[in-house]
Amino acid sequence: xxxxxxxxxxxxxxxxxxxxxxxxxxxxxxxxxxxxxxxxxxxxxxxxxxxxxxxxxxxxxxxxxxxxxxxxxxxxxxxxxxxxxxxxxxxxxxxxxxxxxxxxxxxxxxxxxxxxxxxxxxxxxxxxxxxxxxxxxxxxxxxxxxxxxxxxxxxxxxxxxxxxxxxxxxxxxxxxxxxxxxxxxxxxxxxxxxxxxxxxxxxxxxxxxxxxxxxxxxxxxxxxxxxxxxxxxxxxxxxxxxxxxxxxxxxxxxxxx
Numbered sequence: 001x002x003x004x005x006x007x008x009x010x011x012x013x014x015x016x017x018x019x020x021x022x023x024x025x026x027x028x029x030x031x032x033x034x035x036x037x038x039x040x041x042x043x044x045x046x047x048x049x050x051x052x053x054x055x056x057x058x059x060x061x062x063x064x065x066x067x068x069x070x071x072x073x074x075x076x077x078x079x080x081x082x083x084x085x086x087x088x089x090x091x092x093x094x095x096x097x098x099x100x101x102x103x104x105x106x107x108x109x110x111x112x113x114x115x116x117x118x119x120x121x122x123x124x125x126x127x128x129x130x131x132x133x134x135x136x137x138x139x140x141x142x143x144x145x146x147x148x149x150x151x152x153x154x155x156x157x158x159x160x161x162x163x164x165x166x167x168x169x170x171x172x173x174x175x176x177x178x179x180x181x182x183x184x185x186x187x188x189x190x191x192x193x194x195x196x197x198x199x200x201x202x203x204x205x206x207x208x209x210x211x212x213x214x215x216x217x218x219x220x221x222x223x224x225x226x227x228x229x230x231x232x233x234x235x236x237x238x239x240x241x242x243x244x245x246x247x248x249x250x251x252x253x254x255x256x257x
Contacts, residue, residue: 005253006036007246008075011215012082012107014045016224017184018216022081022242029243034250035054037075041065046189049082049182058082063114067254068166072114077249078123080108081215081242095163130211130241130257131161131249135169137237142171142207144198146180146214154213171207174198183216195220196227199236203228209237218242 003200009026011019016190019040019057030036045061066072069077082105111123136140159165176194183191195217202210221238228236 002033002257005077006037006075007034007077007079007249007253008037009242009246010062010078010080010107012040012041012045012062012080012105013054013180014043014058015047015181015184017107017181018081019088021218023244024241025240026246029246031247031250034246035255039066044246048178054083055106059110062107063110066111067114072111072198074123077251078111078121078137078179079129080105080111080125080250081187081244081245082107082126086098091253096248099168107190112212117161122252122256124245124249124252125211126241126245127157128161130213130239131158132248133241133244134209134211134239136151137174137239138209140169140171140207140210141211141239142205143173143211143213144177144195144202144217145173145175146183146216155157171202171205174186174201174205180214181217183214184221190229192223195223196230199224199227200233202229203233203236207236211239213241215233 002075009022010202011022018036023224026036041062042065045058049055049058074079082084084253105127108123108125115121115123131141143154145156158170158173159167162169174197177212178186178191178194212220212224218240221240224238225236228234
């Protein structure tokens with residue numbers, strides 16, 4: 001019998017509640033023959049990731065900790081469970097606002113560099129895994145994200161992944177106005193309203209698949225679907241980037257064995 005595939009599920013911020021939410025959502029759907037181990041950033045890392053600065057701080061803190069504990073040698077694959085603002089290669093140095101895009105968390109790229117280009121142990125992020133799944137599930141997808149100011153950044157990140165601006169496959173992003181940690185620890189009524197309202201708005205933009213754009217939303221698929229039904233808009237598919245990431249990562253590991 002083949003040894004189980006050991007995947008490290010990384011929450012790159014220091015909020016344990018986000019890690020707990022990932023565990024609650026992912027353990028019940030863990031693929032056969034796969035073992036999930038959860039990692040939370042060290043306590044000196046920011047508790048949430050709201051901009052490029054906090055994304056970088058969390059990435060550096062996690063990388064140093066992972067290297068010190070030699071975790072990069074102990075697992076078959078790594079899933080960075082965050083979408084974060086990162087520099088865009090096509091951005092203008094003269095205007096920092098144009099050099100940012102919501103994409104993979106920087107840790108994803110740092111881990112790939114640490115592991116080396118010939119490594120059989122993949123490191124991926126929930127951003128790319130979620131988009132890949134959404135594209136395969138239907139024709140047009142949209143994103144429900146946190147905060148209020150990430151909308152143009154998320155659009156740039158999706159465009160970069162698709163390799164095109166203004167793609168018919170992309171319906172757009174709607175932000176909930178909720179903070180990342182608030183999704184787990186905030187007022188339940190406010191969270192439910194924010195998530196449902198955002199989901200309805202994305203569907204009205206023409207999306208028939210919704211991608212949850214934050215690891216803190218793990219397990220909220222039912223709430224999103226209910227909101228769309230309550231608005232009289234029928235059924236919608238919902239993609240959790242973390243769940244998609246586990247499935248994709250496990251498959252990539254198997255392909256290398």
